[in-house]
């Protein structure tokens with residue numbers, strides 16, 4: 001941060017404000033403390049019969065690799081709505097959320113993934129604008145070596161485990177758990 005987003009001043013310093021316990025970016029002109037906090041990534045694994053829908057990314061990072069539809073939550077948006085929106089943007093598909101399956105922490109890059117399992121409505125999908133292609137995979141066909149993110153691998157594996165166990169539960173982990 002070179003300029004204060006609040007007043008435009010260049011007098012930004014890193015210091016521990018009174019009553020706080022860690023360094024923050026503070027504007028010397030208007031005294032605004034600019035807190036920086038983790039971002040939420042919301043996503044949903046669409047399920048149809050014994051298959052899951054994955055998308056091959058048309059955007060960086062990890063262009064060309066497969067992913068569970070996911071993306072940054074927008075301001076004013078709930079996690080559920082964000083997950084549904086991401087499936088629409090990446091796979092032009094509608095989902096009915098079934099349960100929250102993953103809480104996946106990436107502390108080193110300040111991201112928290114929250115991913116649902118959802119039923120793919122009528123099994124219909126196309127290719128969203130952020131994808132090169134979208135495809136339904138059985139567990140045996142998942143391209144494990146071409147996955148974009150560990151969070152996706154984590155969620156897909158837990159989904160098939162839950163399915164075998166007949167359970168629907170929240171799985172929690174931190175990077176680099178697969």
Ligand SMILES: [Zn+2]
Pocket residue numbers: 004005006007008009027028029030031032
């Ligand atoms: Zn300022």
